[in-house]
Amino acid sequence: xxxxxxxxxxxxxxxxxxxxxxxxxxxxxxxxxxxxxxxxxxxxxxxxxxxxxxxxxxxxxxxxxxxxxxxxxxxxxxxxxxxxxxxxxxxxxxxxxxxxxxxxxxxxxxxxxxxxxxxxxxxxxxxxxxxxxxxxxxxxxxxxxxxxxxxxxxxxxxxxxxxxxxxxxxxxxxxxxxxxxxxxxxxxxxxxxxxxxxxxxxxxxxxxxxxxxxxxxxxxxxxxxxxxxxxxxxxxxxxxxxxxxxxxxxxxxxxxxxxxxxxxxxxxxxxxxxxxxxxxxxxxxxxxxxxxxxxxxxxxxxxxxxxxxxxxxxxxxxxxxxxxxxxxxxxxxxxxxxxxxxxxxxxxxxxxxxxxxxxxxxxxxxxxxxxxxxxxxxxxxxxxxxxxxxxxxxxxx
Amino acid sequence: xxxxxxxxxxxxxxxxxxxxxxxxxxxxxxxxxxxxxxxxxxxxxxxxxxxxxxxxxxxxxxxxxxxxxxxxxxxxxxxxxxxxxxxxxxxxxxxxxxxxxxxxxxxxxxxxxxxxxxxxxxxxxxxxxxxxxxxxxxxxxxxxxxxxxxxxxxxxxxxxxx
Numbered sequence: 001x002x003x004x005x006x007x008x009x010x011x012x013x014x015x016x017x018x019x020x021x022x023x024x025x026x027x028x029x030x031x032x033x034x035x036x037x038x039x040x041x042x043x044x045x046x047x048x049x050x051x052x053x054x055x056x057x058x059x060x061x062x063x064x065x066x067x068x069x070x071x072x073x074x075x076x077x078x079x080x081x082x083x084x085x086x087x088x089x090x091x092x093x094x095x096x097x098x099x100x101x102x103x104x105x106x107x108x109x110x111x112x113x114x115x116x117x118x119x120x121x122x123x124x125x126x127x128x129x130x131x132x133x134x135x136x137x138x139x140x141x142x143x144x145x146x147x148x149x150x151x152x153x154x155x156x157x158x159x160x161x162x163x164x165x166x167x168x169x170x171x172x173x174x175x176x177x178x179x180x181x182x183x184x185x186x187x188x189x190x191x192x193x194x195x196x197x198x199x200x201x202x203x204x205x206x207x208x209x210x211x212x213x214x215x216x217x218x219x220x221x222x223x224x225x226x227x228x229x230x231x232x233x234x235x236x237x238x239x240x241x242x243x244x245x246x247x248x249x250x251x252x253x254x255x256x257x258x259x260x261x262x263x264x265x266x267x268x269x270x271x272x273x274x275x276x277x278x279x280x281x282x283x284x285x286x287x288x289x290x291x292x293x294x295x296x297x298x299x300x301x302x303x304x305x306x307x308x309x310x311x312x313x314x315x316x317x318x319x320x321x322x323x324x325x326x327x328x329x330x331x332x333x334x335x336x337x338x339x340x341x342x343x344x345x346x347x348x349x350x351x352x353x354x355x356x357x358x359x360x361x362x363x364x365x366x367x368x369x370x371x372x373x374x375x376x377x378x379x380x381x382x383x384x385x386x387x388x389x390x391x392x393x394x395x396x397x
Numbered sequence: 398x399x400x401x402x403x404x405x406x407x408x409x410x411x412x413x414x415x416x417x418x419x420x421x422x423x424x425x426x427x428x429x430x431x432x433x434x435x436x437x438x439x440x441x442x443x444x445x446x447x448x449x450x451x452x453x454x455x456x457x458x459x460x461x462x463x464x465x466x467x468x469x470x471x472x473x474x475x476x477x478x479x480x481x482x483x484x485x486x487x488x489x490x491x492x493x494x495x496x497x498x499x500x501x502x503x504x505x506x507x508x509x510x511x512x513x514x515x516x517x518x519x520x521x522x523x524x525x526x527x528x529x530x531x532x533x534x535x536x537x538x539x540x541x542x543x544x545x546x547x548x549x550x551x552x553x554x555x556x557x558x559x
């Protein structure tokens with residue numbers, strides 16, 4: 001059996017489970033019930049509908065993607081435009097954003113806020129990958145054991161496995177806390193119990209090991225559909241007397257740990273990055289250029305809007321992208337934005353019994369900060385799960 | 398409720414007819430059964446909320462395919478998910494058999510612009526012209542992406558994709 005046949009057999013042989021079908025059916029019926037209870041007619045949707053009416057009466061498809069070519073014999077199932085009977089623009093229901101009560105909840109403590117004009121060039125760091133080997137296993141175990149000791153934990157057994165890119169080491173502590181390393185730099189701590197206590201201990205350890213620096217805490221907060229808060233707390237060491245570029249380096253890399261969902265994460269250890277960057281210093285594109293890229297629909301990230309051209313920009317900062325799976329850690333513009341129609345989407349999304357009025361939506365778009373002329377030299381990647389999270393103008397309706 | 402040829406569709410009908418399509422596409426798009434199930438469910442809930450009217454089955458399929466592709470791309474609502482969700486999250490989820498997981502993962506690892514043409518052509522049986530209309534790009538672009546995808550899969554799998 002060749003690879004193509006295996007692919008067909010694999011996916012066609014996979015079918016949704018009865019449990020998934022049952023829960024999905026329930027979710028659909030719940031959505032239908034909510035829809036029937038209160039159907040909204042937000043002003044923006046009404047405006048979109050007016051455009052739709054004009055386009056249809058003008059003999060134009062509102063979506064230029066679904067045109068029909070009757071002379072093309074290869075088109076057996078030519079899609080035609082989706083025409084909705086309601087004034088609601090269907091794309092907005094596929095948009096993705098965070099729910100907050102105030103945009104400042106996702107602004108953090110980035111030192112470049114309001115100071116982008118001071119930055120013209122920044123270093124790029126190679127992703128310090130590590131290959132699977134006996135030496136790597138020993139090194140990773142030593143590191144995990146040191147982390148355990150610094151937190152007052154006792155190391156127990158461990159497992160070491162080769163990953164697709166870098167090896168994994170999982171150290172089980174005697175109290176059942178797990179310390180997991182992916183390569184040398186990506187670290188996770190899964191507390192056995194009382195994550196707050198372990199977090200406090202970690203912060204204390206960071207303060208002790210950051211002599212001469214100020215250890216700051218950054219809190220980002222958003223809300224779930226049931227109105228409960230989802231809080232992400234990070235610590236990092238800072239120093240107010242260094243240049244802005246170095247402040248950004250410290251903010252992004254230096255002793256930065258994050259507590260989220262009861263687990264502790266460290267994106268990248270700074271230890272292996274401090275080598276002189278040498279020639280890996282690149283000029284930056286301007287803030288205006290980055291915003292133009294976003295407006296055109298060319299940006300990265302887990303959030304998505306089908307109307308970037310009309311988004312209200314709330315904040316623009318630069319940070320280092322430390323996500324896994326990319327060849328270089330490089331600066332990116334972080335664009336915080338909102339859409340006025342998201343209030344209406346949120347009102348429909350929030351669960352029954354939750355007052356939607358305090359909430360608003362904010363999205364975060366990332367645009368590589370390196371001057372595009374040099375981008376080929378330091379390719380940018382950003383993943384969500386196993387897929388590239390790159391939005392392009394072709395995605396827009 | 399969404400309707401087909403002015404006839405309202407029940408939730409059961411929608412799920413029965415289009416559940417496997419969306420579910421498989423979401424699993425392929427996220428690379429994980431667990432995440433794919435969440436995405437697929439969101440797509441169907443979104444369909445109910447959007448309440449569109451379709452003139453035929455093709456329209457409805459096109460809507461679902463585009464919605465699923467968009468959801469897969471924007472999967473991960475938290476901006477901090479990047480810091481907290483391991484890339485190999487799916488290793489704990491149900492997955493294809495070991496024998497066939499390589500090819501599944503190889504396709505899942507393709508950039509979206511290559512992955513969706515491969516999925517839509519080899520699994521759903523769409524022609525290049527149809528895929529072009531679904532994804533909003535010319536037929537020749539689809540053909541070149543399929544060709545490039547086959548090269549990438551050949552490299553990844555160390556065997557011809559044929």
